Amino acid sequence: MSSRRLSFVALIALLAVLLMPLAAQKAPNAGYTRHEKMAYVDQATANFVRPGVVVKIQSAAIAKDGTITARYTITDPKGVPLDKDGIVTPGTAPASLICAYIPKGQTQFVSYTTTVLKPSIPGNTNPAQTQAANDSGGVVTTNALGDYTYTFKTKAPANFDATVTHAIGISVRRDLSEFIQQDEWAQIGNDVFNFVPDGSPVKVTRNVVPTAVCNGCHDPLIGHGGSRIAVELCVLCHTPQTINPDTMESQDMPVLIHKIHMGKNLPSVKSGGKYRIWHRGAWSDFSDVGFPSGVDELKTCTVCHQKAPQAGQFATVPTRAACGACHDNVNFATGANHVNLPQVNDNQCVQCHQPKGAEFDASITGAHVVSTRSTQLGGLNFAITKVDAKAGQKPTVTFTVTDTAGNALDITKLDFLNLIIAGPTTDYNGYVSEDVRKAPIAGGQFVYTFTAALPGTAKGSYAVGIEGYRNTTINPNTVNSAVVRDVGFNKVFYFSVDGSKVAARRQVVSQALCASCHDKLMLHGGIRQNVEYCIVCHNPTVDDSGMRKTGDIPESINFKTLIHKIHTGSDLTTDFTVMGHGNSVNNYNDVGYVGDRRDCTKCHLAGTYDLPLADGLINQPTPRDWLKVQGPATAACLSCHTTKAAASHAQTMTSSTLGEACDACHGPNAEASVDKVHAR
Structure with missing residues (x-):
């Protein structure tokens, strides 16, 4: 065969490879969600390893001589017993235990198991401190596979009170590093068992703040390198008896x-x-x-x-x-x-x-x-009832402003009241905000016509939002007298400019998800509280140039960039400083996010962070970033992944004529899907 023929065959083979679709990722392994790393390992490994650990204390006792014993079981999440030594089942699973009690008439635990710590700071002359700690040197007896009894080395004192609540706490760390790469906390099990040594029922416990509430922000709560994931266990060690010898501070x-x-x-x-x-x-x-x-x-x-x-x-x-x-x-x-x-x-x-x-x-x-929640405030409630608008014309908005009791308010006496308009709702492109306190009344409602007209090319749906407050003095004529902003919750109203069906702006995050950490959003002096409203201003075309000195390079304050970068915080590799009102300098590089940024669902609604993105999204100027203009997917990703290498990758995968190719590799069924690369 001639060399020319060989070259032709090689070319055909190369073209075949290049034209093949990227390898699709297989369906997630049974029993795992697409957000878990185990969903993407081969099925045989998943079936063999069966990751995760569940520890349960079955019983506990304290003998008359003070000997403390606890019987516990270790299983995988499916209930299959685990070998603590990792011989019969994958991964060792050693346990550490603590025993504590609540003295009569008190509400906090005191630990029997303790350790003595000296100051660790060189030259510190503080006395050594006895702290609550895990037991050390006890004996583990195997009753059956996954069923163990631990006999503490520490004994309860001779005069221990057998009539009060006692608790055994346990932490088990399963080591699967030989088989899989998974977050360490995913292989931790904690449990606490309350009992009364004389056999009477438990009447006194300590449960002030549950783990589930902590995980509302911390996702998940992890302490001491990940081995402590339950508050109910934490309180057995972090008791009044535990003093830090370096600072003499209570722990x-x-x-x-x-x-x-x-x-x-x-x-x-x-x-x-x-x-x-x-x-x-x-x-x-x-x-x-x-x-x-x-x-x-x-x-x-x-x-x-x-x-x-x-x-x-x-x-x-x-x-x-x-x-x-x-x-x-x-x-x-x-x-x-x-x-x-x-x-x-x-x-x-x-x-x-x-x-x-x-x-x-x-x-x-x-x-x-909280002063802004005082019952002395009359309240401020907005409602937008109608918008008349067409392309090239000045929109007219009909709205009401009432107090909590439903009484109409004189808006000329408010300290601030603005309407804001932006569109299209496919992706907002700029906005106009105007003071509407002089709006005339018609039929019991206020009617305001914007001084700015909509673009002559406007199509589809637009949005109008409202914001405002009145200053109110609470506790007048007292030492607690204070002027407080009585703020109304922002409302957003959608309308069509061309007779087409009204389409609301896509919902990406929810107010409830923000509230899981932030409780109640109160931004820009408290007047911006609704995420749906925030994105009207914080759109792809907006930056902080209006707050910077002439000649300064502005920072994009598009919502996804702003929020991603703020929550990335100390993990950012580039500076992120936003200039705010009143010449405020807001640097977010020291923010420590207490959740896990790989868990997109902590903020995002299901399906809103996947590729491909919705149609109609626009590019975003990012003059302070590696790439000075970014496509919608690039802007989302590079606001968390801020390295030069990440920017270079995004640039390589963006065509000047056809746009972004992100979903070729990161789409739902691609080998490097968003879910897979963020799996935990």
Whole structure:
């Protein structure tokens, strides 16, 4: 065969390869969702490994001589017993256990199992501290495959109270690194077993904040390298007896968690201090933590204290430790910053701090009222009832403004009231905002005609939104007097400019999903609260140039770029600073997202982050990024994946004539689908 013939055959073979569709990914393995890594391993490995671990304490006892025993089982999620030594089943699964009790008349645990820690900071002369800890040196007996009894080395003291609640906590870490690559926390099991040694029923437990509430933000909650994933276990170690020897700070759960979540808003931090936790020579600094619900919402204790039998304990059982953790400028020994009232114990707290009272008084709920939620506010409610608009004409909007009682308000007395219009709803392209406080009344409603006309080329559907507030003085003539913005919730109204069927803007995220962490969105001074409204302004054409000095390169503030980059925060590889109103400089490179950014469903509605994207989306100028103009898919991805290599990849896969080719590799059935590369 001639060399020319061989070359021709080779060319045909090469063309065949190039023209083949990219390999489609196989259907997810049975029993796994498309968001799990195990969905994409070969079926044989999945069937053999059966990842995950479930640990359950079946019984516990304390003998008269103080010997503590606990019987527990370890299985995979399907209930198949696991060998702790990893011989019969894949992966070792060692357990660590702790035993604690609640003293009579108290509400917190005290651990029998302890360890002594010395300061880890060189030169620190603080005394060693006895802390709650896992038991060490106990004996494990195998009853059957996956069924074990642990006998603690630690014994209960001779005078232990057999009539009070005791608890055994357990953590099991299954090591499957030999077989699969999966997040470590996915192979952790925790359990807590409450019992009374004398056999009587358990009447006293501790359940103030459940794990499920923590996971509303943390997704999932992981502590100590991932081995602690249940609050019910955390409270057995993080007790009043646990003091950090490096700082002599309490590591008690209410103190620790309150301080971490207060972070940069701690009085001690605001005055120049730091809140750092040392552990075995390394420290974690929580001084810059910003609570996602905002400064005011730090007062809303029920953001965390909910859905538990003792969730209301923050109001009914105030303590110096719990309250002083947030209000850490109070000196209870001297009474400083506590109206000069020293408190040597917690017995008198409830005398002044009753569970409920009037707004802004000394009661627990009263003192924690958020001013913007005060019942003294009359309320502001908007409704857009009609829009008359055609291409090239000035839109006329009919709307109402009432208070909570339904009374019509005089809008000329409001401090701010604007209508905003943008379109098309396929992807907003610019916007116009106008003050409407002088709108005339017609038939009991306000009617406003914009001074700006719609483009002559306008087609399809557009949107009108409304925002506004009135300043109201609450607690007048008192020391708690304050001027508060009484803000209305933004409403959005869709309309057609050409007689076609009205089409709302696509919904990508939901208000409820944002609220799972942020509780109540209050942006731009509180006047922007509705995500559906936010995207009207934060569209692909908008940047912060209006807030920058002449000549400064602007930053895109398109919603997907803004939100992705803010939540990526400290993982960004490039600077992300947005200039705001009042010459504010807003840098987000230190934001620590407490969830897992691979879990797109934490914010996104199902199916809204997949490729291909909807039709009609427009390109986005991004002058401060590697690529100065980005297609809609590129802009979404590069706002999390900010490396130069990622930008180069996106540029390579974008044609100047045909656009983005992202879904060729990252589409729903492609080998590198969005779900697969984000699987956990």
